[in-house]
Amino acid sequence: MSEVDYKELSLNGLWKNNPAIVQLLGLCPLLAVTGSVINAIGMALATMMVLIISNSCVSLIRGIVSDAVRLPAFVMIIAAAVTCIELLMQAYTYELFQILGIFLPLITTNCVILGRADAYASKNSLLPAMYDGFIMGVGFAVILIALGAMRELIGTGALFNNMDLLFGEAAANWKIVVFSDYKQFLLAILPPGAFIFTGLIIAVKNLIDSQIKQRQDALKEKPATGSKRVRVTGNIS
Numbered sequence: 001m002s003e004v005d006y007k008e009l010s011l012n013g014l015w016k017n018n019p020a021i022v023q024l025l026g027l028c029p030l031l032a033v034t035g036s037v038i039n040a041i042g043m044a045l046a047t048m049m050v051l052i053i054s055n056s057c058v059s060l061i062r063g064i065v066s067d068a069v070r071l072p073a074f075v076m077i078i079a080a081a082v083t084c085i086e087l088l089m090q091a092y093t094y095e096l097f098q099i100l101g102i103f104l105p106l107i108t109t110n111c112v113i114l115g116r117a118d119a120y121a122s123k124n125s126l127l128p129a130m131y132d133g134f135i136m137g138v139g140f141a142v143i144l145i146a147l148g149a150m151r152e153l154i155g156t157g158a159l160f161n162n163m164d165l166l167f168g169e170a171a172a173n174w175k176i177v178v179f180s181d182y183k184q185f186l187l188a189i190l191p192p193g194a195f196i197f198t199g200l201i202i203a204v205k206n207l208i209d210s211q212i213k214q215r216q217d218a219l220k221e222k223p224a225t226g227s228k229r230v231r232v233t234g235n236i237s
Contacts, residue, residue, distance in 0.1 A: 004128040013135030020143035021202045025111040029103045030144060031194035035155070038162050040148030041141075042096045043103065046085050048137030050107055053081040055121040055133030062122045074117045079108045096165040112140060143201065150197050155189035157182025 019025045029047070033039045057077045065073045086104050089097040097104065107113065116136055121129040153159055157179035163171035187193050 006131060009132055010135050013139040018139045019112040019136055020140050021205050025115060033100055033103050034144055034148040034151055034194060035189045036152045037148045037160055038165055039099060040144040042100055042166055044141030044144045046104060047107055048141055049085055050081045051113055051133035051137040052130055054078045054113055054117050055129040056126060058117040058121040059124060059126045059129035074114060078113050082108045093166050147197055151188045151193055153178060155185050
């Protein structure tokens with residue numbers, strides 16, 4: 001394999017090939033559990049850990065497993081990682097585990113994880129595979145948390161409610177009331193709000209990409225100042 005370009009991996013995971021708003025993978029948890037920041041953080045951390053573990057294991061066995069059983073082996077690895085994460089959450093963050101409910105075991109079928117295992121980890125060595133899982137998890141987490149913050153703020157007028165479910169009693173006072181005496185806007189918290197705000201995030205991303213492309217095209221077309229010289233020819237009498 002050629003030398004790994006970690007800068008390109010980072011750019012792909014965070015922006016150019018973000019699994020949530022470019023590949024549009026893993027939309028089930030993205031839309032279902034982002035009614036609040038704490039739910040989004042819990043799902044984001046669980047997905048990131050499964051991505052790192054599964055990519056690492058797939059990379060280690062890539063030269064051993066035959067093509068006939070490749071995908072079933074990947075699914076078994078992912079399922080084992082998800083089970084470990086579930087057991088940890090039951091032990092240390094049980095209330096958050098109950099809130100996330102069925103969407104935690106459904107990480108096993110998340111296309112983001114299986115896609116990275118098959119497309120990247122199965123073709124690369126351990127460290128690049130681990131980093132790919134980490135950065136793709138970060139990109140997915142950023143969108144989850146941004147969506148959760150938007151929905152919680154517009155839906156309830158506050159941010160960071162129930163943070164103690166994940167960070168302990170010390171986080172019980174982290175709640176920030178942005179709008180006092182705010183009447184809840186339930187559409188933001190309900191499933192239709194998830195589709196609306198996800199669409200807005202995708203639209204903003206596409207707008208930024210369009211402006212960047214226009215600037216790059218303009219720079220390419222702009223003639224270099226002073227690059228042309230006028231040559232005068234004629235007879236001197």
